[in-house]
Amino acid sequence: MKxxxxxxxxxxxxxxxxxxxxxxxxxxxxxxxxxxxxxLIRDWAEARLRAREEAAGRDVTG
Known part of the structure; x- marks a missing residue:
């Protein structure tokens, strides 16, 4: 997706x-x-961090 x-x-x-x-x-x-x-690299890195945070939030909440 990214x-x-x-x-x-x-x-x-x-x-x-x-x-x-x-x-x-x-x-x-x-x-x-x-x-x-x-x-572009900064945008990519920020998108990765957001995706990780979202994934971590889903793991915690179920």
Missing amino acids: VEAFTRPVAVEVTAARYLKALEDGAQPGEAAGQAGAA
């Missing part, structure tokens, strides 16, 4: 928008790509 969420067109559009925003803010292309990629 992989599907991060490979949908909207996820690609968000990453592209972050890249373009970084370019507009004066970043070099490589730096802009790094910023967009790092943001």
Whole structure:
């Protein structure tokens, strides 16, 4: 499920928008790509943590 969420067109559009925003803010292309990629990784990590917390909550409550 997570992989599907991060490979949908909207996820690609968000990453592209972050890249373009970084370019507009004066970043070099490589730096802009790094910023967009790092943001994607942070989003993925936060989603994993939320999923773990939800799974742990289900284990406790039954």
